[in-house]
């Protein structure tokens with residue numbers, strides 16, 4: 001994987017353009033599997049480690065399930081996992097390095113978003129209290145907040161290491177065009193297989209709280 005920052009579309013990039021829905025945070029499905037960060041909006045996206053990890057989350061999922069995200073709900077899960085990974089990695093790094101966490105821990109990309117949001121600055125959060133299906137907007141980043149909050153709840157219930165392992169392992173079993181419900185059931189089954197009924201119940205409850213199961 002090549003990580004770089006460019007100012008305009010690379011000639012070999014397809015799919016997502018460099019500038020788009022949210023401040024140039026994009027991945028390119030290129031032959032070289034590149035991740036590309038923009039610099040629209042005042043803060044270079046690659047200055048925010050959570051923006052970097054979010055995009056890396058897309059690469060993780062694409063490596064696990066080639067072509068992942070071909071339905072609206074699968075695409076939403078893609079955005080949600082990127083946000084979750086950004087937060088869980090960011091909080092881990094803050095802990096081990098003694099960095100201060102000055103925002104709500106569920107806040108995503110608080111540095112990148114200083115230039116285009118009002119305080120508290122968050123590109124998105126894992127705590128919007130969105131509920132399925134009535135809060136669907138038909139946009140992957142917005143709808144992803146339903147899924148990402150379920151992941152955050154699993155992390156709060158089971159602890160970081162157990163939650164992260166379940167969440168990542170479950171994704172190997174997702175269809176490229178999965179629905180929320182199918183992916184949630186796979187995640188519950190993965191928890192059951194890895195850790196037994198008690199933790200599977202907690203995972204089910206996290207998805208049920210969002211209206212997904």
Ligand SMILES: [Zn+2]
Nearest residue numbers: 054058079082
């Ligand atoms: Zn994304």
